[in-house]
Amino acid sequence: MISGMENARVLVIDDNPTNRSLLDQMLRQWKMQPVSLPGGQAAVELVTERHQRGEPPFDLIISDVQMPQLD
Numbered sequence: 001m002i003s004g005m006e007n008a009r010v011l012v013i014d015d016n017p018t019n020r021s022l023l024d025q026m027l028r029q030w031k032m033q034p035v036s037l038p039g040g041q042a043a044v045e046l047v048t049e050r051h052q053r054g055e056p057p058f059d060l061i062i063s064d065v066q067m068p069q070l071d
Contacts, residue, residue: 005030005031005032005059005060006030006031006032007031007032007033008032008033008059008060009032009033009035009056009057009058009059009060010027010032010033010034010035010058010059010060010061010062011034011035011037011043011046011047011058011060011061011062011063012024012027012034012035012036012037012062012063013036013037013038013039013040013042013043013061013062013063013064013067014036014038014062014063014064014067015038015039015064015067015068016064017038019064020036020037020038021036023036023062024036032060035058039067039068039069040063040067040069041069043061043063
């Protein structure tokens with residue numbers, strides 16, 4: 001577990017489902033709260049919606065840097 005990161009809200013963005021699944025499992029083992037999405041556009045929409053609803057921002061964003069359409 002990573003000290004001080006328990007319950008951290010983490011956004012995982014990766015078009016590869018295996019990578020998303022592995023990261024999700026690892027983050028949950030570390031007691032974090034991951035949200036996994038398959039693409040950058042979906043992530044932009046989610047972050048915008050959360051902001052408009054007044055929800056807290058993500059503490060950490062993990063993103064694949066080479067994704068189709070939006071990288």
